[in-house]
Amino acid sequence: MKKYLALGITLLTGIAIGATAIEGLHAQAKPPTYVVIAIRKINDADGYKANVIDKAPAAMANSGARFVVRTDKITSFDGTPPQRFILLAFDSPEQAQAWHSAPLQKDVDAARMKTTDSLSFMVEGMPQ
Numbered sequence: 001m002k003k004y005l006a007l008g009i010t011l012l013t014g015i016a017i018g019a020t021a022i023e024g025l026h027a028q029a030k031p032p033t034y035v036v037i038a039i040r041k042i043n044d045a046d047g048y049k050a051n052v053i054d055k056a057p058a059a060m061a062n063s064g065a066r067f068v069v070r071t072d073k074i075t076s077f078d079g080t081p082p083q084r085f086i087l088l089a090f091d092s093p094e095q096a097q098a099w100h101s102a103p104l105q106k107d108v109d110a111a112r113m114k115t116t117d118s119l120s121f122m123v124e125g126m127p128q
Contacts, residue, residue, distance in 0.1 A: 032125040033093045034068070035100070037118065039084035044115040051111035059108045063099035064090055082118075089125075096122050 042048050060067075069087035090096040099105055100122075112118055 037086040048115040
């Protein structure tokens with residue numbers, strides 16, 4: 001009888017320790033970081049396609065970036081919607097900053113600013 005009681009208490013203690021450890025790991029998880037790019041107006045469609053759309057995937061390679069949204073199919077509920085909208089996901093702000101600072105991405109950003117009226121910014125997401 002005492003053997004089963006000791007086994008039960010040991011089992012409950014193990015479960016409690018495991019639950020505490022898992023909760024601690026979840027609390028340490030960083031929320032994802034998103035980069036938002038809103039293309040309000042494309043001024044030079046050929047230049048935009050050749051220097052931004054075609055080169056962006058290469059600039060994203062090995063950066064940890066993932067496309068969440070990349071579309072020109074936008075429905076406005078109020079206000080004027082952008083012509084094109086891009087949402088990139090990163091695991092951390094450091095990854096997003098490294099991607100943004102990379103020479104190839106700097107070239108893509110310069111071409112985007114030259115061929116469009118657009119804006120981009122980074123936001124912190126909600127913890128998963």
